Amino acid sequence: MRKPVSMIAAGFALVLSACGTSGGTSGSPPASTPITIGVSVSLSGDFSGDGKALQQGYDLWAQDVNAKGGLLGHKVTMKYVDDASSTQQVVTNYQALITQDKVALVFGPFSSLLTIPASAVTDRYGYAFPEPAGGGPAVFKLGLHSIFFVQPAAVEDNLVSYTKWLLSLPSADRPKTAAYATQDDPFTQPQVDKAKGLLEAGGVTTASYKVYPAETPTWDTLAQQVVNSKADVVVLGTQEPDGVAFVKAFQRQHYNPKSIVETTGPDQGKDFADKVGAANTEGILVPSGWWSSAKATDNDKFVREFIAKYGGAAGDISADAAEAYSVGEVVDQAATKANSIDNKKLIDALHSGTFQTIQGPIAFDSVGRPNGQSFLVQWQHGQTVPVYPTNIAVAKPEYPKPNWP
Amino acid sequence: MQLVLEAVVLGVLTGGVYALMASGLTLIFGVMRIINVGHGALVILGAYLSFALFRSLHIDPFLTLLVTVPAMFALGVVIQFVFIRPLKMDREALSVLVTYALALGIEGALGYLFTTNYVELRGWYETASFPVFGFYITWVYVFGFVLALVVLGLLFLILYRTPFGGAVRATMLNRTAAQLIGVDVDRVSALAFGVGMATAAAGGVVFGITNAFNPGSHYDLISRLLTIIVLGGLGSLRGAVIAALMMLVTTEVAAVLISPVWASFVFFVILVGVLIVRPQGLYGVRVRERI
Structure with a gap:
């Protein structure tokens, strides 16, 4: 039987043009046990440029935190999975990172578009979801207590x-x-x-x-x-x-x-x-x-290390990378404050006080919205x-x- | 009113370039009965080849075609030989999988070689413009349209005025009958795939000058190109040209008169309307199928 070819082609065109129970928190592993942090990044598709920059920022933070003995004593390994800038794939990725890879923590993807569907999964499993790039009003309208937008001001x-x-x-x-x-x-x-x-x-x-x-x-x-x-x-x-x-x-x-x-x-x-x-x-x-010559805590160190690791000049550094790095900084300080990397304790710690980052001081309200100004x-x-x-x-x-x- | 006029002019000029990009896709379908969903990635590959020459040797993007068109033709012949020719059964469905895999492979390789940052081809004509009826037309759109006319004209000449073109059309009409009268359909298919990729190289250079692109840009592109050849009629070169012009003019005018958000929707309404009346598309041939 012949296949209706025009239907296959039209269907494919449509699919391409269309592109959008409680679980326990992971307990805190014993100190000195290495941990994995899972991230879905856009290494292909519309956000691939930004995704790559996020990965650079996360990697640099992991390098820094490991150099000073790890996150509360745990050596950190980053695990990245590509979401192809797809709102469906990002959900699958976090589901797999949490349930199959059993990562200790998760960090956020690029854009509000991907953060919104991803946050439903991470919240369901009780994970803290600090994220560098999802700050649209729709993110905060979710009313989730586990999401934290790590930039000085809400996107709007x-x-x-x-x-x-x-x-x-x-x-x-x-x-x-x-x-x-x-x-x-x-x-x-x-x-x-x-x-x-x-x-x-x-x-x-x-x-x-x-x-x-x-x-x-x-x-x-x-x-x-x-x-x-x-x-x-x-x-x-x-x-x-x-x-x-x-x-x-x-x-x-x-x-x-x-x-x-x-x-x-x-x-x-x-x-x-x-x-x-x-x-x-x-x-x-x-x-x-964020900008490269700002007088924020450790920003000059970040810029120096970024250039040493990836080359280029200060003016070439994408703000995406700095925002991703800040996610790590905030989690590091929250873990120290909570004396734990248990997600529930991290969520509580992240909701209290102000965190010093290379973007300046950041504090969060009850739905993870920052209170500063761009x-x-x-x-x-x-x-x-x-x-x-x-x-x-x-x-x-x-x-x-x-x-x- | 002036905005509508400009939208029509711009729609025609860019429609020509989309016709150029879609021509290879419809030709490949016509000859091989395969749906090459990797065609968008091949256009982007063409744009990157031009970008590599432009960046390293500072050659004008249009002049890079002297290198990229033959290179893409040769690559097309190789791809057809390695990936398409082995498909002997259920070609239409399997070709979607194979060429999609090809697209992902090209995207991955380009991402590795050029990173995933957006790049753009540059030339004096990208911002230089001349006044017409109170607005300015940019030279790059004119040059792109002229290039499309020249390449499509050559394609029509090859198809209708050469023995090879006769063999191609015979294969398009009836592959088995063409074989029976002595046409080497494997050779015709390889060369047609090469020609399709050569047009992708030509389309890619204009796409690369008028759009910032990265390895992932092929997704949007292939969805538009597939829509064009479905509207025009699968395998019809003339249909691809008319459908490309219709698509671009419709979306540009709808963007002005209604809203940019509804522009694509308006075109899809037209597409569905045409397919209800003519399921084979504007210029497609209705195939009697035995079930």
């Missing part, structure tokens, strides 16, 4: 610094209109929506607001809608590929807004500059919870420099952004 607050800065400008310079475009992603959209609300409340009229899917064949039509709005400032909820594409599309259309901020992309250092051209980065802004970083003369708020700024914000060269 990332652009708050940007809005405060814009609204603090003298009224003559303050923008009158803003255009917004964002991926329909739990990481990007809440940031843009919150910024939109704050700017509207501050008197900045919305000239355009567009939400788009990550799988968009061309970005130009979308960018053109922003261009046609002739807005004074542009707020973009991007990941790296669309972050690059928007910059190029604005150049093509000779559109020079007074300010451009992107949620992700400009934070990728040399990687971003290589793609858009170093001269075209001038004035572009990105919110950040800052604003700007590309100036080929470097990324923190420019707001003033207490951490090393340069003044450049405004208006210069025209494309």
Whole structure:
């Protein structure tokens, strides 16, 4: 019998385009027993760049903690499994790490998209789930007591610094209109929506607001809608590929807004500059919870060790790696505080007090939301420099952004 | 209105490039009756080959085609010989598994060699543009469209004006009958796979200039390319061209008139509508099947 070929092909196309009981906690093993920490990382698919950076950060932390005798005396081995950026695979991975590999602890994957389904599994088995990259509002709406977002601020607050800065400008310079475009992603959209609300409340009229899917064949039509709005400032909820594409599309259309901020992309250092051209980065802004020259605890040591281990320069280090490293730091301090690596005791310890990390001090509320604030970083003369708020700024914000060269 | 006009222009220009990428896929299906779900990975492989030459020798991305097209053709012949030819039974279903494995292998190898960070091919034409009706058209889209026209034109010439093309079309019409009249279908299949990969190399270079890509970029791409050839009619080159233009113009216009979030959905509604009326696709041949 012949197979209905068009059905096989159409089915495959659809599958590809569609891509989203109580258990006991692991007890604390005897001191000096080696332990394994399990992580699902995206080594392929949409988040593969970020996944790789997470792995680097985790590996560097494991190296450091083992150098000082291990996590409360336990030598640490990291076990990674690739989730291909898939919301289904990430669930399977944590299930397997916990039930088959019987890892002592688990650390989080990349993105809110993957953290949300993964957290259902880790919570069911009573594991603490410190995670570096899932800070969208949907994560905290789960109301889980076992999840901890290890960044200074919740994702939706990332652009708050940007809005405060814009609204603090003298009224003559303050923008009158803003255009917004964002991926329909739990990481990007809440940031843009919150910024939109704050700017509207501050008197900045919305000239355009567009939400788009990550799988968009061309970005130009979308960018053109922003261009046609002739807005004074542009707020973009991007990941790296669309972050690059928007910059190029604005150049093509000779559109020079007074300010451009992107949620992700400009934070990728040399990687971003290589793609858009170093001269075209001038004035572009990105919110950040970490940057390489910050005066946070052990940050200089992290930067030094990272360069020694992986090469490159300080400006090339992805914030993803720093966030992953911070997950380890927080767990290390919580284990010391609890004097145990038992997950239940770790969860209790993580909910009390403040933890010093290379991103600065971090504390968590009852659903794992951090209580700090992101800052604003700007590309100036080929470097990324923190420019707001003033207490951490090393340069003044450049405004208006210069025209494309 | 101006936005709609621009969406149409951009849809046509990028549709040409998608037609180029889909042409190899539909040709391979037509000749071998296999669904090459690794075609997206092969396009990305082509883009990476261009990227390697661009990065190490600073060659203009379009000029790298002088190297990548023959290289991908040769690789295609080898892949067909090693992976596809041994499939003697249940080719359509098994080919999905084999070519998917091929895609995963290519993705893994590219990730190892180039890391999984996004990269992009660069040239002066990626941001240089010229004004038309109050908006700017970027040169790279024009060059990509011209490249697609040239390659597709050559493909049509080969298929309809050469003895090899005759053998290809005979094999597409009826593999067994073609064998009976003396066509070496194994040789035709190997060369057709090579030609399909050569078009993937050409499509890959334009994709790589207009999109940041990484080894995992093939998933989105293959889902679009499969959709195009299903709409156009499996095995129909003309159908692939028309369907690619329809897809890109529809999604671009829907993004303007409705919302970018609904753009793909609108296209899929059209796809389903066409398949209800014409299950074989726009230009596909209805096959009488014995059960």
